[in-house]
Amino acid sequence: MKSLPQPRKMPRQARSQHMVETILEATARVLAERGYAGTNTNVVAERAGVSVGSVYQYFPNKDSLITALHERHASQMYAVVDKVLDGAGAGGLRARLADMVRALLEAHRVEPELHKVLEKEFPFFDAPHDESPADHSFFRRVRELLETHAGEIAPRDRDLATWIVLRTLETLVHAAVIDAPARFSTEDIEQNIVDVLAGYLMPGAPRAA
Amino acid sequence: MKSLPQPRKMPRQARSQHMVETILEATARVLAERGYAGTNTNVVAERAGVSVGSVYQYFPNKDSLITALHERHASQMYAVVDKVLDGAGAGGLRARLADMVRALLEAHRVEPELHKVLEKEFPFFDAPHDESPADHSFFRRVRELLETHAGEIAPRDRDLATWIVLRTLETLVHAAVIDAPARFSTEDIEQNIVDVLAGYLMPGAPRAA
Amino acid sequence: MKSLPQPRKMPRQARSQHMVETILEATARVLAERGYAGTNTNVVAERAGVSVGSVYQYFPNKDSLITALHERHASQMYAVVDKVLDGAGAGGLRARLADMVRALLEAHRVEPELHKVLEKEFPFFDAPHDESPADHSFFRRVRELLETHAGEIAPRDRDLATWIVLRTLETLVHAAVIDAPARFSTEDIEQNIVDVLAGYLMPGAPRAA
Amino acid sequence: MKSLPQPRKMPRQARSQHMVETILEATARVLAERGYAGTNTNVVAERAGVSVGSVYQYFPNKDSLITALHERHASQMYAVVDKVLDGAGAGGLRARLADMVRALLEAHRVEPELHKVLEKEFPFFDAPHDESPADHSFFRRVRELLETHAGEIAPRDRDLATWIVLRTLETLVHAAVIDAPARFSTEDIEQNIVDVLAGYLMPGAPRAA
DNA sequence: CATGAATGAGTATTCATTCAT
DNA sequence: TATGAATGAATACTCATTCAT
Known part of the structure; x- marks a missing residue:
């Protein structure tokens, strides 16, 4: 039983905070539009107008996004x-x-x-x-x-x-x-x-x- | 909204009936042990002691198994x-x-x-x-x-x-x-x-x- | 360079002759309708109203049909x-x-x-x-x-x-x-x-x- | 009648250009040696010394390679x-x-x-x-x-x-x-x-x- | 920190072929 | 001979993740 994936870091700076928000918003939209199966990190990143790398800067893996x-x-x-x-x-x-x-x-x-x-x-x-x-x-x-x-x-x-x-x-x-x-x-x-x-x-x- | 996946054929003969049962049982076991993410048709087939082809003979796709x-x-x-x-x-x-x-x-x-x-x-x-x-x-x-x-x-x-x-x-x-x-x-x-x-x-x- | 696939046997009996014709007709129709990629022995057999086994009785393999x-x-x-x-x-x-x-x-x-x-x-x-x-x-x-x-x-x-x-x-x-x-x-x-x-x-x- | 498959992205950078070239060369060699039937994306990738993913980064599907x-x-x-x-x-x-x-x-x-x-x-x-x-x-x-x-x-x-x-x-x-x-x-x-x-x-x- | 090209393990699905009935 | 259920090797394609720039 794997434990709850946690955000990799607690972003304190405003810029990061904003990034996290943006990514989460994108995730929500993609999830709402395409369902879980259709949701993948690359699409989320694209939708957030951010690179995949950045997503992984703040979320250790895909599931942590959903969590x-x-x-x-x-x-x-x-x-x-x-x-x-x-x-x-x-x-x-x-x-x-x-x-x-x-x-x-x-x-x-x-x-x-x-x-x-x-x-x-x-x-x-x-x-x-x-x-x-x-x-x-x-x-x-x-x-x-x-x-x-x-x-x-x-x-x-x-x-x-x-x-x-x-x-x-x-x-x-x-x-x-x-x-x-x-x-x-x-x-x-x-x-x-x-x-x-x-x-x-x-x-x-x-x-x- | 896709409709409920249906078994590919309605098995009438005893042999087929048995096959369907076997596959479903295997699916249940695999699902219980490995969760959805860990469940894949090949494993199910293997667990059922049956070939993948047979699984697809009776179920059009993976989801239909779960359904x-x-x-x-x-x-x-x-x-x-x-x-x-x-x-x-x-x-x-x-x-x-x-x-x-x-x-x-x-x-x-x-x-x-x-x-x-x-x-x-x-x-x-x-x-x-x-x-x-x-x-x-x-x-x-x-x-x-x-x-x-x-x-x-x-x-x-x-x-x-x-x-x-x-x-x-x-x-x-x-x-x-x-x-x-x-x-x-x-x-x-x-x-x-x-x-x-x-x-x-x-x-x-x-x-x- | 593989040699030309030959029909497995030269069918002499009327029944067989007819079977070969039927299969070839079906192949032609399927081929015309679905192209090579969409053509497979099972479909051909079905279309010919014949079992796959029968196809293989007269043609050693798929290519021999086309040939x-x-x-x-x-x-x-x-x-x-x-x-x-x-x-x-x-x-x-x-x-x-x-x-x-x-x-x-x-x-x-x-x-x-x-x-x-x-x-x-x-x-x-x-x-x-x-x-x-x-x-x-x-x-x-x-x-x-x-x-x-x-x-x-x-x-x-x-x-x-x-x-x-x-x-x-x-x-x-x-x-x-x-x-x-x-x-x-x-x-x-x-x-x-x-x-x-x-x-x-x-x-x-x-x-x- | 499907239209001509197009390369997925128009590679502008030298690196990408080179990648495309490499892949195409590999395709040519594999095709020449094994024919269409024997050619598959994995082999092409391997032959190009590149990962399959990279092939798909530049070509949407197998046929586009040939095209x-x-x-x-x-x-x-x-x-x-x-x-x-x-x-x-x-x-x-x-x-x-x-x-x-x-x-x-x-x-x-x-x-x-x-x-x-x-x-x-x-x-x-x-x-x-x-x-x-x-x-x-x-x-x-x-x-x-x-x-x-x-x-x-x-x-x-x-x-x-x-x-x-x-x-x-x-x-x-x-x-x-x-x-x-x-x-x-x-x-x-x-x-x-x-x-x-x-x-x-x-x-x-x-x-x- | 941000980027995004590259990776490659992973998987659903197909289909030629066999063989017990 | 005819059947068609069963087989399972083969393969296109995806996508989470990394890492050099």
């Missing part, structure tokens, strides 16, 4: 959720869950094509969920949320509950964006995802319209 | 669920859901390595869920289950509910087998998956121990 | 010329040459596609012109023609003259059918081919309209 | 003829034709083996004569020659005459090098080729010894 993209995605998603939870609107846990679901769905609808490949290709890499820093943060944040509403939720093992929630949230959001038959309306799907989570955490609670 | 494996997996999982639901034990919807979850978890624990790769690689192919016959059957079966218990369930759109249940069931079962941190006990996970489904379908219902 | 086709073509062309020369019309050598050219052009226009590939692929096989029986006959026939008109022709070495005539005739007829720019009329081409041959053999003779 | 070789051959032949015609010796059209024939025969005798395969394989590619730049130049040059001697020649359609001359010249020269039975002397063949062309263009003119 980095994933990490970026995870960070972005975490940021989205973080912001929404910080925004601490009114209402109880259900409202918070609804906020998260809506925010994530929105975020995913920005570049559906990219997320599509990202989701599709992710499992391709032996990157267990718990090796990503962003995923850790995500886990912690949700866990905190459950703690905060400890009184309202049914599951005993809060750790397990967090894990279940994350897994479910992830799949359903992705499925909604990628897979969902056209006959299901966006609102209904959103609603139902919330229902799944709320139903699990607060079985007795009344279900909103 | 066929998936279809087989889907069929098996459907069979498992079908049997369990036919076995119509006592109890309401919750009992049925519990039966399904337990049966699926058991089935997946037989060849965890294979299911791992299968799950990991599946999205890799542009095979939307609804192109697989087995998936169709699965959908129909679950939908019937919901119809049968129409009185007990909350979600209005039964089609959507079926979709949500399937997606959730699939991920959580796979996650349980592949991803789950060791600190979660098998029983707890199982219990919680049922809670997710039951909580969604029957929000008010009492949660069993 | 046989060539021999058939050569025979046919010889037959055409033979007939025309036997028909001994009025006029001198020029008339005879004109007869040959016209007959050959007509014959080639029947299945231009096939002749195209045949001509294209012929040199591909190490089959020098003088190994084909039909080519021998052809040579003899033309040589006789020159002997008959010995008094009218300029070239001293009648053997060489025959060779030159044959080479020229062959290319120009093929070029006329395959290559000729559309702006040249059929009649003009025909006329000019005759002029080439007549001009060579009877330099001083008046050129007909 | 490039042909073009080179055509250019060389054109250069030879061009030089000879520029050398404008004394004498009329017949002398010019004789010059061309002699020059071409000489040129072909340098690497007979290569020209053999080249000629043999040429038709194999769907490269009509008129797609090659060199062939165009050749056509133009010969056409000019005929114009220059317009007063002496019999054929009305000078375009057609050029075409006929080229076709005939090409075949007979190649036949002379490749096919000619040993019993024909080089000089006799040369003489007769000139006779064919001169007899066609200037039917009445006296035939030199």
Whole structure:
């Protein structure tokens, strides 16, 4: 089981930072347009307007490109959720869950094509969920949320509950964006995802319209 | 979006049937041991004790091997669920859901390595869920289950509910087998998956121990 | 330099004769439609409605198929010329040459596609012109023609003259059918081919309209 | 009908130029020694002392190698003829034709083996004569020659005459090098080729010894 | 640091040919 | 004889990676 490929170096200079960004952007575009099979370092380099050598200056190998993209995605998603939870609107846990679901769905609808490949290709890499820093943060944040509403939720093992929630949230959001038959309306799907989570955490609670 | 690769010929004779089986078995083993990247037609053939030519006699290309494996997996999982639901034990919807979850978890624990790769690689192919016959059957079966218990369930759109249940069931079962941190006990996970489904379908219902 | 592949056996029975014909026909069609690269024994067999094994019963290898086709073509062309020369019309050598050219052009226009590939692929096989029986006959026939008109022709070495005539005739007829720019009329081409041959053999003779 | 394969990149730098040359030389040698069937990109690369990748850096596919070789051959032949015609010796059209024939025969005798395969394989590619730049130049040059001697020649359609001359010249020269039975002397063949062309263009003119 | 020409191991796929039935 | 499933050597082409400039 190979470990998560890491960027070769932590680029500190602005120029390098920019280079990394450019390469990652190119990777995203190529990946979105041509899928994993059609993506190769030479094309990425060309698309980034950079030489292959430069790509290898910052990424030790091809897979690290994808991994980095994933990490970026995870960070972005975490940021989205973080912001929404910080925004601490009114209402109880259900409202918070609804906020998260809506925010994530929105975020995913920005570049559906990219997320599509990202989701599709992710499992391709032996990157267990718990090796990503962003995923850790995500886990912690949700866990905190459950703690905060400890009184309202049914599951005993809060750790397990967090894990279940994350897994479910992830799949359903992705499925909604990628897979969902056209006959299901966006609102209904959103609603139902919330229902799944709320139903699990607060079985007795009344279900909103 | 390319359509599902189909076996090149429908083997009717026993000899051919056997050949297809052998090849598929070999594919499964190789896939489980070496992952997608490490799997190639020549190795599969060798492992099957068969010539490459024979592989291509029955499968038009490499991907069709994986696709066929998936279809087989889907069929098996459907069979498992079908049997369990036919076995119509006592109890309401919750009992049925519990039966399904337990049966699926058991089935997946037989060849965890294979299911791992299968799950990991599946999205890799542009095979939307609804192109697989087995998936169709699965959908129909679950939908019937919901119809049968129409009185007990909350979600209005039964089609959507079926979709949500399937997606959730699939991920959580796979996650349980592949991803789950060791600190979660098998029983707890199982219990919680049922809670997710039951909580969604029957929000008010009492949660069993 | 490999020698001309020969049909494995001289089939005497009607059934076999028919089989050989069928296979050769199929080869011709496949060759005409898909070119040499696209032609393979399995396709030929299928097209002939026969098993590959049967093909190998009568032809030792793939190339022998093409060779046989060539021999058939050569025979046919010889037959055409033979007939025309036997028909001994009025006029001198020029008339005879004109007869040959016209007959050959007509014959080639029947299945231009096939002749195209045949001509294209012929040199591909190490089959020098003088190994084909039909080519021998052809040579003899033309040589006789020159002997008959010995008094009218300029070239001293009648053997060489025959060779030159044959080479020229062959290319120009093929070029006329395959290559000729559309702006040249059929009649003009025909006329000019005759002029080439007549001009060579009877330099001083008046050129007909 | 596929178009002429083109070199993948137009090499401008000396290094690349050299690489292309090396590869082409190797192709020629391999082709001459093993024929088309025996020629494959890996062998060519090896023979060129270069990696396969480099071959593909400059030639998009195998066929483009052969095509490039042909073009080179055509250019060389054109250069030879061009030089000879520029050398404008004394004498009329017949002398010019004789010059061309002699020059071409000489040129072909340098690497007979290569020209053999080249000629043999040429038709194999769907490269009509008129797609090659060199062939165009050749056509133009010969056409000019005929114009220059317009007063002496019999054929009305000078375009057609050029075409006929080229076709005939090409075949007979190649036949002379490749096919000619040993019993024909080089000089006799040369003489007769000139006779064919001169007899066609200037039917009445006296035939030199 | 950036470049991009060069590398060459790796792989999917084809197809002539055989031979057990 | 006819069949056609099975064989497996052969080969075009790709692409991650390196390294001299």
